[in-house]
Amino acid sequence: xxxxxxxxxxxxxxxxxxxxxxxxxxxxxxxxxxxxxxxxxxxxxxxxxxxxxxxxxxxxxxxxxxxxxxxxxxxxx
Numbered sequence: 510x511x512x513x514x515x516x517x518x519x520x521x522x523x524x525x526x527x528x529x530x531x532x533x534x535x536x537x538x539x540x541x542x543x544x545x546x547x548x549x550x551x552x553x554x555x556x557x558x559x560x561x562x563x564x565x566x567x568x569x570x571x572x573x574x575x576x577x578x579x580x581x582x583x584x585x586x
Contacts, residue, residue, distance in 0.1 A: 534585055537561040538575060546572065 512519050513527035520526075537558045545551045546567055555561045555571050564575040573581070 534559045536578075536581070538563070538578065540564040541567065 510527070510529065510533065513525045514529055514532065535558050537555065538561070539546070541563050546563060546569065552569075552571065560581055561572045562575045562578045562581075563572050566574070
C-alpha cells in the first residue's frame with residue numbers, strides 16, 4: 510500500500526497505481542515475554558508501524574503502554 514500511494518522508483522517501474530480513500534493505520538502489540546524490546550533490531554522494527562503497544566512496563570518513547578490502545582483506536586477511527 511505504501512509503495513502504491515507514494516512517489517518511488519518501484520511504483521514507476523511497474524506502473525503501480527492505487528487510489529486509497531483512506532490510508533490504514535498499522536500498529537503492533539506485544540507482551541514482551543522475553544524482553545525482546547531491548548534488542549536494537551527489534552527497536553528498529555517499530556519505526557515501520559504507526560504505533561506500537563506493549564503489555565509490560567517499559568521506559569521508551571517509541572512504544573506505548575497496551576492500556577493506551579483503546580484510546581488510540583477511539584481517537585483514530
